[in-house]
Amino acid sequence: MSDDSIGLTPLHDVSAADAAAWHRVVAASMTHDLPAVPPPGPEQIHAQLTQPSLNSRRLAWLATGPDDDGGGPVGVAGLRLFTSPGRDHLAELELHVDPAHRRLGTGSLLLSAVVAACRAENRRSLIVETAADSPGQAFCEQRKFRQVLALDHLLLRLGELDEDAVRHIAHTADAEHPGYRLTGWTGTVPEDLATAFAAAKNAMNDMPVGDLDYGTEHWDAERVRTMAQVVADRGDTLLTLAAVHDDGTMAGYTEIVLPQGVPLRAQQYDTAVVPAHRGHGLGLWLKTAMVHRLRAGYPGVIEIVTDNAEDNVHMLAVNHRLGFRSFRRTREFQLDVSAG
Template sequence: MITAVHLTEVSTEDATAWHAVVAASLASDLPEEPRPTFEQVHAQLTVVGRDNRRLLWLATAADGAVLGVAGLRLFTSPGQSHLAELELHVAPDRRRSGVGSHLLATAVKAAQTEQRRSLVAAAPGDGPSGAFCAAHGFRRVLALDHLLLDVAHADDAEADAEHPGYELAGWTGTVPEELAEAFAAAKNAMNDMPTGDWDYGSQTWTADRVRAMAEVLADRGDLLLTTAALRKGEVAGYTEIVIRAGETRRALQYDTVVVHAHRGHGLGLWVKAEMVRRLRAEHPGIVEIETDNAQDNTHMLAVNRRLGFRFHRSTHEYQLDLPAN
């Protein structure tokens, strides 16, 4: 008998079991990828986001053994309140025994109760997760390429390029107060990124929301680095890198944005090249950066290839359209 246990609070024992399932699942599906540490998983489960809520379940056997885990992220900002995002992992030796289907049914019911119309999940480009999604009525809505950059051998020459009227700025953690409003305005330019057939909605960034996002990362123990191109007090473009708590090798690319009115000047390549130099100087232990781009985001893919990013793997986003409850 399989039971989905809803976690209203996450104990150390719960987090340990969750981490064990996720680590085993990723080792099976993505054997060359680094596994998350216990500290990273614990922070993800216990640090609450400012614009979303999370529902968590453990799938247990009759003897209490944890067979699988599921997390449902419920977006709460007005432009995305229709959306829920699913993370689901089953221990490799318990797959094809109904554990995943049971967890999915539980999450779907919860999403409908929360009046969500779209449930999305990510799956590696190859492997059982995509087949599981397809078998349960999900449709593929977006294809992403994951790229890796060898920091030591990246082509950072563009950091020396001249961009008259623009200047570079950088900060760690929360945006400086004098740039908060301008940075929030620049973040809103992300709303025109390619999203395929994904029912993504839109995000509205304010200075308070920008600060809140940085606080969440800090509460998890993650380090947020930002490099921006400024023009007359306006943030014309920026790039963000996150180094997760306890990470010793790989940084994650977050947003890279150039505001529409400032496109066509090479600012995206400029700020990313400067970020490479910054990582070398400030965090020499970080040897690679991982990013992902929609396969039809030809401009950003070209920018990343100029820097030296190489194809690593692919991911597909799947969406289940939910009937009204």
């Protein structure tokens, strides 16, 4: 099979059959390349392809083999086009090829379609994440992508936590935070905290991003409400804990998502502490409290996954103290698509 025998179909109104085909490719690709990472379920894939995303829109392509080989799905490419000011120069790629159909030009064909779409949409940077030392990394390196960020992925197994150690961390954290209180919610932030939460979200703009042309994000009350609705619409559960200062300022927060269809594994989203409140151990306090919240309210969750830039030494230290351990590494690559 060569690339001239591969069919490439842009997906506009994604059907259930399209989503099922996409899932088959992603599941085969991830099972081969990332055996330690459960692939998303069919419901997650369908939601990803059909539900609106926050401050972005998506393009998608499905590659199929020739009719004499069954004409089934062999590759997929998804392109997220960011639309908010400060990030509207950026596009993010997800690309998978079924391992049984690799080295036949499918990935290159999909990438060509993606790059053409980026240029048509006036994007200058295309980013993609791939497992370290994987076929995906080799694919990027061969096609003039530049490595811009190294990520360490960590796993916390809740059933293996040392109870005495967790109680000691929690007790110490509580004792060291006069002037702050913890509050939490599920889903959308309470109305009286929305503005303060948006201000705290803007603290993520100084997180380490290496050489990534990531841009900046601006959060306001409406945007944090929209973000929570996007998570709910795709069937996931968003949990948030925040540290609030006596003056009403939200000093920091941490977010966990419980993905639909993957009830055992929680996904860490943002953890951030506002610059004026750093140096007081709030990050450890918040993350420890979230572990207690999960264990008390969601006993079916047995592990939490997160990732940190390898040069984010502070958050890595916090996670290691809690008991997170590295289990894989990924690399962010970036392609300058403004060059013809």
